[in-house]
Amino acid sequence: VDPSEADLLAKARGGNLFAFEEIVKRYQRRVYGAALRIVRRHEVADDVAQEAFIRAHLALHTFDPTRPFGPWICRIAANLAINHIRSRQAREEPLPDEHLETPARGPGALEGLLDDEAGAMLRSALAGLPAEQRAVFTLRVFEELSYREIADALQINVGTVMSRLSRARERLREQLAAYIGPAGRRAGGTG
Amino acid sequence: MSAHPSPEQLGAYLDGELDAVARAAVDVHLRECGECGAHLAELSAVDDAARAVPLEVPEGYFEHFAPRVRARLAKKAPARWRPPAWGWAAAAAVLLAVLTPLALQEQGVSTTPVAQRLEPPPAPAASAGGRSERDAETGAKQDEGFAPPATIQASPAPAPSVAAPEAGKRAADHRLARRDQASAARRDEVAPLQEPAHPKREESPADAARSKEKLNEEQLADLGALGYVSPTAPAEQEGHAAPGAAGAGAPAAAPPPLASQRQHGPRAQNTVPREGRAEERKAAKADVAKDKDDAGFTEEPAAAGTVTGTLEESLAVTRRSRDVGQGAAWAKYRSLADGAAPRSDGEARLLREAWRSFADENPGHPQADEARVRVVEIGALAYRLGLRDQDRETALRDGQAYLERPATPRADRVRAALKTLEPTR
Numbered sequence: 071v072d073p074s075e076a077d078l079l080a081k082a083r084g085g086n087l088f089a090f091e092e093i094v095k096r097y098q099r100r101v102y103g104a105a106l107r108i109v110r111r112h113e114v115a116d117d118v119a120q121e122a123f124i125r126a127h128l129a130l131h132t133f134d135p136t137r138p139f140g141p142w143i144c145r146i147a148a149n150l151a152i153n154h155i156r157s158r159q160a161r162e163e164p165l166p167d168e169h170l171e172t173p174a175r176g177p178g179a180l181e182g183l184l185d186d187e188a189g190a191m192l193r194s195a196l197a198g199l200p201a202e203q204r205a206v207f208t209l210r211v212f213e214e215l216s217y218r219e220i221a222d223a224l225q226i227n228v229g230t231v232m233s234r235l236s237r238a239r240e241r242l243r244e245q246l247a248a249y250i251g252p253a254g255r256r257a258g259g260t261g
Numbered sequence: 262m263s264a265h266p267s268p269e270q271l272g273a274y275l276d277g278e279l280d281a282v283a284r285a286a287v288d289v290h291l292r293e294c295g296e297c298g299a300h301l302a303e304l305s306a307v308d309d310a311a312r313a314v315p316l317e318v319p320e321g322y323f324e325h326f327a328p329r330v331r332a333r334l335a336k337k338a339p340a341r342w343r344p345p346a347w348g349w350a351a352a353a354a355v356l357l358a359v360l361t362p363l364a365l366q367e368q369g370v371s372t373t374p375v376a377q378r379l380e381p382p383p384a385p386a387a388s389a390g391g392r393s394e395r396d397a398e399t400g401a402k403q404d405e406g407f408a409p410p411a412t413i414q415a416s417p418a419p420a421p422s423v424a425a426p427e428a429g430k431r432a433a434d435h436r437l438a439r440r441d442q443a444s445a446a447r448r449d450e451v452a453p454l455q456e457p458a459h460p461k462r463e464e465s466p467a468d469a470a471r472s473k474e475k476l477n478e479e480q481l482a483d484l485g486a487l488g489y490v491s492p493t494a495p496a497e498q499e500g501h502a503a504p505g506a507a508g509a510g511a512p513a514a515a516p517p518p519l520a521s522q523r524q525h526g527p528r529a530q531n532t533v534p535r536e537g538r539a540e541e542r543k544a545a546k547a548d549v550a551k552d553k554d555d556a557g558f559t560e561e562p563a564a565a566g567t568v569t570g571t572l573e574e575s576l577a578v579t580r581r582s583r584d585v586g587q588g589a590a591w592a593k594y595r596s597l598a599d600g601a602a603p604r605s606d607g608e609a610r611l612l613r614e615a616w617r618s619f620a621d622e623n624p625g626h627p628q629a630d631e632a633r634v635r636v637v638e639i640g641a642l643a644y645r646l647g648l649r650d651q652d653r654e655t656a657l658r659d660g661q662a663y664l665e666r667p668a669t670p671r672a673d674r675v676r677a678a679l680k681t682l683e684p685t686r
Contacts, residue, residue, distance in 0.1 A: 094327040250306040
């Protein structure tokens with residue numbers, strides 16, 4: 071744990087809101103990003119991210135300061151996000167008309183993939199994942215949480231994490247087969 | 262060739278989630294099976310492609326996010342620690358029980374040096390009543406750790422003219438004399454209240470006008486939220502002991518504990534000419550506020566009733582620590598750093614000026630630079646909350662002044678704050 075972060079967390083735990091604000095600044099992009107990738111709507115992601123920090127602040131006394139803060143706050147956000155997805159309110163919300171993600175541009179192995187057409191396909195594929203699969207995929211691929219951490223965050227078992235993640239990847243792989251087959255091989259990675 | 266691993270196994274292999282045995286088995290298979298190798302590469306490419314898609318976030322969103330969270334927390338946060346009402350009452354009762362007999366006894370030993378320094382107390386009933394109100398507010402704190410001043414201890418032993426136990430009487434003399442000394446010293450500390458708001462700082466006409474304006478009700482509420490005065494009775498908040506409030510926000514260099522400030526601080530050792538007890542009573546309310554301010558928490562004086570005051574007075578809370586020494590400066594720093602987050606541009610302005618006063622009055626303090634940065638950051642927040650051009654100009658001026666300093670260890674924060682002042686399109 072970053073010593074300055076530990077110091078900030080200790081101060082925040084003592085009630086120093088400015089110290090906690092600094093913690094928020096450090097993790098706001100990550101938390102908001104995790105929320106947005108799951109809930110797909112800015113205003114909902116904003117609510118989720120704020121609420122995640124509020125709850126984290128209230129539960130700071132339960133947080134083990136020797137552990138990294140990032141995964142902890144992301145788990146809180148993911149839990150809130152997936153609860154929102156499961157809620158009646160979310161089911162009644164219209165799907166966003168516009169994609170919230172824009173393709174990156176530039177050289178590299180994925181250059182071919184992330185042209186306009188492939189980028190649109192990728193955004194569509196990500197948006198089309200079932201919410202539960204999208205949540206697991208987000209926590210693993212973007213937040214790099216372990217299966218155990220994902221299971222705890224979403225209150226499911228590790229086997230379910232593994233199967234949902236696999237289904238999400240397979241679905242994306244099928245939809246993007248025309249693009250990622252060669253690109254993946256050019257990237258040459260087995261991860 | 263071994264059996265093909267399942268997609269789930271391949272994914273877990275990619276994520277490093279397989280145990281050693283299963284991983285070794287997949288390794289062996291991948292060396293023999295090009296199809297599974299290609300599959301694994303595609304899974305990895307899916308992850309890479311997803312990571313390459315950036316989020317589209319509304320412009321300026323993250324500049325306001327953290328302050329919004331803090332504002333929400335400030336609304337939820339209970340008031341910082343306040344002694345319960347029964348605590349003050351108990352302190353009053355104890356002190357009344359102790360001091361009243363001693364004071365009466367004291368009238369019989371008026372030849373002692375300590376007693377000579379005390380005015381003849383008023384009639385017993387008035388004396389008890391007069392003291393009870395003040396002691397209810399100050400007594401508990403005085404008992405926290407004020408040692409009898411050395412000057413008193415060194416005075417010639419009085420020849421008792423009554424048969425009171427020597428030790429008990431000496432203790433009573435010390436207690437009373439120490440209280441007088443402390444009160445007189447506090448009167449001196451309160452005196453700067455009458456001084457101009459920022460004698461060391463060039464003030465713009467707008468600043469000068471603002472510092473003279475009287476507080477309206479909203480501003481009083483603002484002050485309460487910032488921990489300077491409490492506009493409401495604390496009864497409903499007394500049970501909410503904010504965890505760790507007393508020790509919150511330990512600064513980089515640990516300040517002296519409050520108890521030691523009281524025992525060894527300049528106030529306890531300061532010897533100044535005494536004035537009349539009537540005047541002392543007049544200063545009692547200010548003394549109480551001062552005590553509590555120095556202690557790093559805010560407290561509604563139980564008998565103070567409705568709080569009234571001016572912006573000048575609220576800012577003087579910081580200035581009063583000028584002569585009290587480093588301990589009080591740390592206490593003020595804590596009180597500012599741990600205070601409620603501004604919820605409005607008015608609150609932000611008050612907090613900005615409180616930080617400015619702290620920085621002006623404690624230029625050599627370890628947190629003086631932090632205070633200068635807070636002036637800019639909270640000034641920028643004031644502008645964002647109220648969108649008043651004057652606040653923007655003040656924040657720009659403060660930020661520029663900071664960046665022109667010879668040492669700017671927190672320049673990044675100041676630049677970030679200044680960036681939030683740029684018009685968004």
